[in-house]
Amino acid sequence: MSILPDAKLYIDGAIRDAEGGKTFDIIGPWTGDVVGKAADASPADVDAAIVAARTAFDTTDWADNHQKRFELVSKMFELLVADRERISTLARVEAGAAIGAVSRAHVDMAVACYKDLLDLFPQVKWEKDYGIKGPEGYKSDRKVVYEAIGVVAAITPWNVPLYVNVGKVVSALLAGCTVILKPAPNTPGMGSIFGEWAEKAGFPKGVLNVITGEDPAMAGETMVNDPRVDLISFTGSSAVGRRIMEQGAKTLKRVFLELGGKxxxxxxxxxxxxxxxxxxxxxxxxxxxxxxxxxxxxxxxxxxxxxxxxxxxxxxxxxxxxxxxxxxxxxxxxxxxxxxxxxxxxxxxxxxxxxxxxxxxxxxxxxxxxxxxxxxxxxxxxxxxxxxxxxxxxxxxxxxxxxxxxxxxxxxxxxxxxxxxxxxxxxxxxxxxxxxxxxxxxxxxxxxxxxxAGDLPFGGYKASGIGREWGVEGIEEFLESKVIAIRVTA
Structure with missing residues (x-):
């Protein structure tokens, strides 16, 4: 069985170890043996990722420079495609995918759907004209502008990790958000590799951060409760989704949930x-x-x-x-x-x-x-x-x-x-x-x-979740609308 390279943190533009060099074992589903090591993030590491993402959103032009971020996210796509052999190995060794599943949902569908998001980006509307209206003396020229919501925490599962990571990370980045990706403890390598691609693509510091950890809850709960994080995008069980909604209510945080099904x-x-x-x-x-x-x-x-x-x-x-x-x-x-x-x-x-x-x-x-x-x-x-x-x-x-x-x-x-x-x-x-x-x-x-498919919205009714992933709708989940009205005096 293959032994995987260490999965590292990626915080504020740097690939690094966890605080104190702490790691945890990655257990391979095929053998039950240790197949790799991953950085075990501390609360201080999580805080550093939040600070980096918040600073990047508040002090850089990432949210406003549509062309710049499209080019960088496209460069990350090229790096992903070039790394197909490595991500296929990760899917097999970490997630337990059979070879036949790699060529479908685990890798090839993830690649195709990433390309769909890039192709859909020109369809995203950043401004809408509502025309001139109002009573005499107060007529206004109105428009709505659509802006990135801010810092996104993407909390992802182990079943098809590349596919879900792409759906959240790429959509949020294209919308102009900064992102903290927290992959599941079972599949940390498929999250850590996003940090490597971001570094190679030349992403600005703090725009994308990746934190891995053995505790399935610590980092996620920290981000859900932190007012510096604006949106939680979570895929996983309905029970955990309910807990995220409860905790997120304290800061009136927007929550997107893609949950279970029957x-x-x-x-x-x-x-x-x-x-x-x-x-x-x-x-x-x-x-x-x-x-x-x-x-x-x-x-x-x-x-x-x-x-x-x-x-x-x-x-x-x-x-x-x-x-x-x-x-x-x-x-x-x-x-x-x-x-x-x-x-x-x-x-x-x-x-x-x-x-x-x-x-x-x-x-x-x-x-x-x-x-x-x-x-x-x-x-x-x-x-x-x-x-x-x-x-x-x-x-x-x-x-x-x-x-x-x-x-x-x-x-x-x-x-x-x-x-x-x-x-x-x-x-x-x-x-x-x-x-x-x-x-x-x-x-x-x-x-x-x-x-x-990547160009279709995906999500559920009832306990299957809130919101939609993929498609133009999936990018728009990460936007806020702002009304601007200019008084017409002439």
């Missing part, structure tokens, strides 16, 4: 290639560690037994075609950590206790290696009130739920605390669209349409 894929009774559609619903990509994965499969009760049989056969056919580090055809590796492995297994045990039928998988797989392997798993005979149907498992666990008709499918899909994504499949586009429009989620695929 998305439903609805396969209607007239779905073309029904057997293929059910079979390809297996939840195996990156071991199901994605907030927008379709982890609830809703099928017509009239074809429920057929669907369960198809899935059982599909999982059996999939067999052991996963979990090999050097196999380019594999899309699934381990889960991120022992803690996550234990969590997923506890949900599998719970599903059995709740009375669901195990159609496939369900076991830990120590024979795959010393890391955190758990089989692709599917449950039938699931009702939507079971915890395995309601709570985000964040692992390779699919639940299959029957519905009576279209209205019942919509009811079940919406009977959830979450509303992030989903899908509908039907031979009738009109019928599928009618269902899609009634599902309360931030994005939904119709007949396999790609509803997540």
């Amino acid at each position: 998305s439903a894929k609805i396969v209607l009774d007239d779905a073309p290639n029904f057997q293929q559609e059910i079979a390809q619903s297996m939840l195996v990509f990156h071991a199901g560690q994605g907030c927008a994965v379709q982890s609830r499969l809703l099928v017509p009760r009239s074809r429920y037994e057929e669907a369960k049989a198809i899935l059982s056969a599909a999982y059996a056919g999939f067999g052991d075609n996963w979990g090999e580090f050097d196999n380019p055809g594999h899309m699934m590796g381990p889960v991120i950590s022992k803690r996550q492995q234990d969590r997923v297994k506890s949900y599998i045990d719970l599903g059995i206790e709740e009375g669901a039928t195990l159609l496939a998988g369900g076991k830990l797989r120590p024979d795959k290696g010393g890391g955190f392997f758990i089989e692709p798993t599917a449950f039938g005979d699931v009702t939507n009130d079971m915890r395995i149907a309601r709570e985000e498992i964040f692992g390779p666990v699919l639940v299959v739920i029957p519905f009576e008709d279209d209205a019942d499918a919509i009811r079940i899909a919406n009977d959830s605390d979450y509303g992030l994504s989903g899908g509908v499949v039907s031979a009738s586009e009109e019928r599928a669209l009618n269902v899609a429009k009634k599902v309360r989620s931030g994005s939904i695929s119709v007949n396999g349409g790609m509803c997540i």
Whole structure:
């Protein structure tokens, strides 16, 4: 297994160690062994990053010089592309990505979506004319200008770290904000590398800062509570998102939250290639560690037994075609950590206790290696009130739920605390669209349409979050609007 270079802090334009040279171990999901070291930031290091970001925003032209920052963010993109081999290694060794997943969400999709943000930048409106209006003697020429909100703390997860880091950091920088990136403790290298790119690109001091740390909460809570930080952009669990909202209220901080999901894929009774559609619903990509994965499969009760049989056969056919580090055809590796492995297994045990039928998988797989392997798993005979149907498992666990008709499918899909994504499949586009429009989620695929892309806004309803990431809307999340009215005297 590869040994990664040390992940360093990047504060006020300098790549450096943490205070006192303190480090922590990076544990590789494939082996369970130490694969690298990362700087373990102290409260003083976090404060230094906040000071640097605040000073850069308040005393430089970063927020006003649109062309300068576009050129620098574009230069960082070139450096990222040139570093594809290294970031691919980070995705595999740190995050546990299988080779097949690297060429999709982990690296190639992140690169494509970064390019989308650059291409969208000219569409951002910095000023809007509202014309002359008002009572006689007080007519005013009005306009709204859009300005960067200020210092942004980007707190990111471990599941697809490059993709999420790009979505937050690049959007905020393009908007004119200064940024402090705090990656998850499991994947610090994929955050630290942004500091290296910023230094090589020639970013002004303090515009981008990166802090890593073993404690998952200390740095984040410090920034949430600090009035010098203007906005928190967080991707992670709904429970942590609620805590960030509570703490951020003390300073009336703007909070953007991209949280959990329990998305439903609805396969209607007239779905073309029904057997293929059910079979390809297996939840195996990156071991199901994605907030927008379709982890609830809703099928017509009239074809429920057929669907369960198809899935059982599909999982059996999939067999052991996963979990090999050097196999380019594999899309699934381990889960991120022992803690996550234990969590997923506890949900599998719970599903059995709740009375669901195990159609496939369900076991830990120590024979795959010393890391955190758990089989692709599917449950039938699931009702939507079971915890395995309601709570985000964040692992390779699919639940299959029957519905009576279209209205019942919509009811079940919406009977959830979450509303992030989903899908509908039907031979009738009109019928599928009618269902899609009634599902309360931030994005939904119709007949396999790609509803997540760098030029589209992404976010959720209900406990799935607040605000939108990606697209022009994702850049605009980091802007404030200011009304300017000039009295017309002539």
